[in-house]
Amino acid sequence: MSMTDTKTPLVDHEEAARARREQVLRIAKWTLPSLVMVLTLLGWHLYVTLSEVPHYILPGPLLVLDKLIEDWDLLWAATLTTGRLTLLALGFAILGGALLAVAFTQSKWIEMSFFPYAVILQVTPVVAIAPLLQIYLDSPFVAALLCAWIVAFFPILSNTTVGLKSTDRNLEDLFTIYGASRWQRLRHLAAPSALPYFLSGLKIAGGLALIGAVVAEFVIGRAGTGLGLASTLLEASYRFNFGRLYAALILISLMGVTIFAVMSLISHLALFRWHESALKKDG
Amino acid sequence: MIPSRQPLGQRPELLKMAQVEKTFHGGVIALRNMNLTVNEGDFISLLGPSGCGKSTALKLVTGLMQPTSGRITWTGEEAAGDKGAGDLGVVFQEPTLMPWARVMDNVYLPFRIRGVPFAEVRDDVLEVLRLVGLEKFQRAFPRELSGGMKMRVSIARALVTKPRLILMDEPFAALDEITRFKLNNDLLSLREKIGCTVIFVTHSVFESVFLSDRVVVMAARPGRVIEELTVDAPYPRSEAFRTSAEYARYCRLASDALHRATGEAA
Numbered sequence: 119m120s121m122t123d124t125k126t127p128l129v130d131h132e133e134a135a136r137a138r139r140e141q142v143l144r145i146a147k148w149t150l151p152s153l154v155m156v157l158t159l160l161g162w163h164l165y166v167t168l169s170e171v172p173h174y175i176l177p178g179p180l181l182v183l184d185k186l187i188e189d190w191d192l193l194w195a196a197t198l199t200t201g202r203l204t205l206l207a208l209g210f211a212i213l214g215g216a217l218l219a220v221a222f223t224q225s226k227w228i229e230m231s232f233f234p235y236a237v238i239l240q241v242t243p244v245v246a247i248a249p250l251l252q253i254y255l256d257s258p259f260v261a262a263l264l265c266a267w268i269v270a271f272f273p274i275l276s277n278t279t280v281g282l283k284s285t286d287r288n289l290e291d292l293f294t295i296y297g298a299s300r301w302q303r304l305r306h307l308a309a310p311s312a313l314p315y316f317l318s319g320l321k322i323a324g325g326l327a328l329i330g331a332v333v334a335e336f337v338i339g340r341a342g343t344g345l346g347l348a349s350t351l352l353e354a355s356y357r358f359n360f361g362r363l364y365a366a367l368i369l370i371s372l373m374g375v376t377i378f379a380v381m382s383l384i385s386h387l388a389l390f391r392w393h394e395s396a397l398k399k400d401g
Numbered sequence: 402m403i404p405s406r407q408p409l410g411q412r413p414e415l416l417k418m419a420q421v422e423k424t425f426h427g428g429v430i431a432l433r434n435m436n437l438t439v440n441e442g443d444f445i446s447l448l449g450p451s452g453c454g455k456s457t458a459l460k461l462v463t464g465l466m467q468p469t470s471g472r473i474t475w476t477g478e479e480a481a482g483d484k485g486a487g488d489l490g491v492v493f494q495e496p497t498l499m500p501w502a503r504v505m506d507n508v509y510l511p512f513r514i515r516g517v518p519f520a521e522v523r524d525d526v527l528e529v530l531r532l533v534g535l536e537k538f539q540r541a542f543p544r545e546l547s548g549g550m551k552m553r554v555s556i557a558r559a560l561v562t563k564p565r566l567i568l569m570d571e572p573f574a575a576l577d578e579i580t581r582f583k584l585n586n587d588l589l590s591l592r593e594k595i596g597c598t599v600i601f602v603t604h605s606v607f608e609s610v611f612l613s614d615r616v617v618v619m620a621a622r623p624g625r626v627i628e629e630l631t632v633d634a635p636y637p638r639s640e641a642f643r644t645s646a647e648y649a650r651y652c653r654l655a656s657d658a659l660h661r662a663t664g665e666a667a
Contacts, residue, residue: 288497295463295491296514306513310501392501392542 215274281315454624490559
């Protein structure tokens with residue numbers, strides 16, 4: 119009591135402390151990872167120079183940067199190649215996964231008949247299937263694309279299927295009472311209900327499409343895709359060109375981060391107005 | 402003339418349930434021998450303990466469920482051969498709104514399913530939102546609204562097509578008492594304005610007496626009608642009615658009937 123009587127501040131101590139804490143957290147969210155990055159690079163550099171590690175065992179960060187600049191034309195072309203394969207696989211995964219999910223939810227018979235095979239396709243390691251694809255498919259590019267597609271489509275299929283089934287029971291009844299057609303039900307009830315599920319599947323599928331593309335490049339090689347990042351990486355390792363290897367590795371990693379960021383952005387833009395997952399925690 | 406302003410005995414018949422029975426798979430009798438005539442303008446409450454078949458009765462009227470035996474006939478149905486069920490408004494215990502759609506789009510839903518373009522019914526949508534006091538929130542999303550406001554949107558959606566019959570399944574049961582009283586009053590003044598016919602399911606004696614001109618008391622195991630009570634108090638009913646001796650007397654009657662209902666079931 120005495121505290122509020124003597125002085126009536128706009129915000130009390132507890133609130134001020136909370137605000138300070140939040141601000142510190144906001145800053146730390148960016149500065150801490152940046153600091154870790156800088157320290158890691160520094161440690162890496164010092165280790166390589168002080169212990170005189172030969173560059174064909176571990177190149178220092180400066181050498182990697184040199185290679186990145188020196189080989190930029192080659193690396194950028196490889197990035198475009200891998201990027202094209204990844205995006206194409208992701209596009210088909212979205213199309214196939216979503217259409218199959220709709221088919222599964224429209225007909226129990228279709229789901230019962232085919233769902234087990236979708237699972238089998240998913241749990242069989244793609245590395246084991248890829249050589250077969252290469253043998254049976256005439257076009258190595260199609261083989262590589264199929265390889266990446268197999269990995270990417272399942273999370274979209276399974277998430278969208280769950281989403282399409284997670285409609286509100288009372289809304290279902292309401293649609294029935296108002297005499298909605300199958301299409302209206304899908305368009306105005308099931309599809310919007312499934313959207314958040316689909317989008318979280320998309321985030322996973324984006325990363326997996328890249329993994330699938332890299333595996334395809336490793337197994338099927340230049341024949342299928344031209345010179346992508348993964349085949350560049352493999353080739354560099356044969357030649358003990360570890361600077362280029364690391365440069366390619368960094369670009370693959372950056373591509374993964376970019377895909378994830380774009381998928382998260384799409385998800386946020388689609389959901390932030392209405393979906394709980396997109397709400398701020400303090401909101 | 403608005404039918405709800407006509408005396409009870411002079412209202413034209415709308416819907417008749419004759420010897421309606423519903424037995425669920427496994428032999429549970431949800432509803433036994435229900436007879437009920439709904440007249441235009443009636444405000445009927447189905448009052449009873451859980452398991453008395455009041456929600457089953459509503460589902461049978463919507464056509465979501467078919468009776469095991471007995472008949473449910475809409476006036477003019479046999480002549481026109483239409484199911485009548487397209488002319489219903491329904492309000493559930495939950496607001497049951499589409500979270501991805503703005504308030505106005507939620508209210509527009511019944512028209513959208515019938516294929517009516519929004520431009521044609523924009524005025525109806527805005528008018529009904531004005532009636533429930535939410536015209537300022539037409540562009541809001543459901544999550545931005547309070548529980549009571551969501552329920553108003555749900556009521557607006559049920560009213561927007563001006564249906565012949567509105568079914569309400571314990572719509573205010575999940576709300577706090579202050580909001581519930583407010584919505585009770587608002588529901589009655591809405592009815593004064595538009596004269597809708599309502600079947601209202603509730604387990605609250607006070608709510609049923611305050612709102613209805615007819616209270617149908619039901620018992621459980623098996624679900625059946627025990628008694629029908631006519632609340633012969635004039636509308637509009639205001640807060641003053643809640644504290645009147647007349648209201649207390651009707652509540653007593655309904656409460657006694659309910660005790661007999663639950664006593665028998667025990």
